[in-house]
Amino acid sequence: MNKKLVSAILCGAMVLGSVMPAAAAGVGEGQKLAMVVKSAGNAFMELAAGAFKETAEAEGATVEIVYPEAPTADAQIKVLDNLISQDFDAIAISANDVNALQAKLQEAMDAGIKVSSFDSAPNPDSRQIFVNQAGTVEVAQALMDAVLDITGGEGQWAILSATSQAANQNAWIDAMKTIMEEDDKYSKLELVEVAYGDDLPDKSTEQTAALLQNYPDLKVICAPTTVGIGAAAKYLQDNGAECKITGLGLPSEMKEYTGDDKACPYFYLWNMEGLGTLTAYTTMAMVAGDITGAAGDTYTAGELGDYEVVEAADGGTEVILGAPMEFNGENIEEWAEIF
Numbered sequence: 001m002n003k004k005l006v007s008a009i010l011c012g013a014m015v016l017g018s019v020m021p022a023a024a025a026g027v028g029e030g031q032k033l034a035m036v037v038k039s040a041g042n043a044f045m046e047l048a049a050g051a052f053k054e055t056a057e058a059e060g061a062t063v064e065i066v067y068p069e070a071p072t073a074d075a076q077i078k079v080l081d082n083l084i085s086q087d088f089d090a091i092a093i094s095a096n097d098v099n100a101l102q103a104k105l106q107e108a109m110d111a112g113i114k115v116s117s118f119d120s121a122p123n124p125d126s127r128q129i130f131v132n133q134a135g136t137v138e139v140a141q142a143l144m145d146a147v148l149d150i151t152g153g154e155g156q157w158a159i160l161s162a163t164s165q166a167a168n169q170n171a172w173i174d175a176m177k178t179i180m181e182e183d184d185k186y187s188k189l190e191l192v193e194v195a196y197g198d199d200l201p202d203k204s205t206e207q208t209a210a211l212l213q214n215y216p217d218l219k220v221i222c223a224p225t226t227v228g229i230g231a232a233a234k235y236l237q238d239n240g241a242e243c244k245i246t247g248l249g250l251p252s253e254m255k256e257y258t259g260d261d262k263a264c265p266y267f268y269l270w271n272m273e274g275l276g277t278l279t280a281y282t283t284m285a286m287v288a289g290d291i292t293g294a295a296g297d298t299y300t301a302g303e304l305g306d307y308e309v310v311e312a313a314d315g316g317t318e319v320i321l322g323a324p325m326e327f328n329g330e331n332i333e334e335w336a337e338i339f
């Protein structure tokens with residue numbers, strides 16, 4: 001930029017500065033926030049964390065994103081230990097285990113740190129609020145109906161999950177099983193196995209191969225994990241398998257595999273930026289003392305609008321971002337550009 005242009009911009013800024021009122025302080029002004037994700041190397045977690053950081057920083061907070069070295073509760077306990085000693089105002093966490101983090105998260109709350117959770121909820125005693133990306137039963141219903149549709153209403157199907165302890169995947173799987181048992185229209189479906197790829201691409205690929213080998217008539221794999229669905233879709237498509245995949249995925253990672261003539265006819269997810277943004281506003285509102293995380297609390301989450309805290313099925317409280325979104329051959333290109 002040439003010097004004249006720079007000084008013209010500076011002059012303009014000074015003039016504007018003298019007439020414009022000072023910007024209002026953001027809701028996160030002066031707050032020190034940490035986000036603990038499930039593990040590194042998971043694009044879903046990076047997207048949620050990116051939106052959380054951007055939103056909270058724009059509101060005046062300082063933010064640290066922490067990536068545990070493995071998708072386990074132990075690895076999260078290690079990083080929590082470190083955070084508790086560093087004077088954070090709040091920790092937002094996606095739990096690798098429902099119960100195993102309780103003592104550590106209680107220690108954090110006893111030290112005056114607000115504990116919010118997002119994506120994967122630790123038990124109610126371990127948190128003050130859960131930011132749920134979509135209703136648990138709604139997600140399970142969408143997945144069960146996809147399995148019913150893609151199998152043609154009958155036959156063998158399997159689940160490829162994340163870790164066996166993952167709180168969110170287990171909640172969705174339990175809800176799917178309940179839906180399947182309660183309605184006769186699913187009675188010709190046979191769930192043969194729940195396999196675990198631990199949210200690691202290689203292990204998810206191995207588990208997909210094993211499912212195909214063990215169940216030659218398998219019609220559909222449902223993977224309620226972005227890492228699992230991506231690995232399985234690649235394996236099924238590269239090997240020309242008849243078995244199809246559906247589940248929860250990131251459009252950008254599923255682009256090549258989605259459509260009626262591909263390995264994945266369609267799948268679901270939610271507004272990824274919204275998840276990070278809503279978690280940021282929720283966490284900041286707790287630190288500011290605008291909400292406590294009790295059912296009935298209301299607050300504004302920036303451009304996302306107004307939210308109300310409600311009772312969650314596990315006895316704790318939650319705020320629900322919205323409904324799950326379907327991605328298919330028609331809209332995948334467009335969404336893959338976004339996340």
Ligand code: RAM
Nearest residue numbers: 044162224225226227248
């Ligand atoms: C994986 C993680 C995450 C989950 C998504 C759908 O990225 O397991 O927790 O919400 O999948």
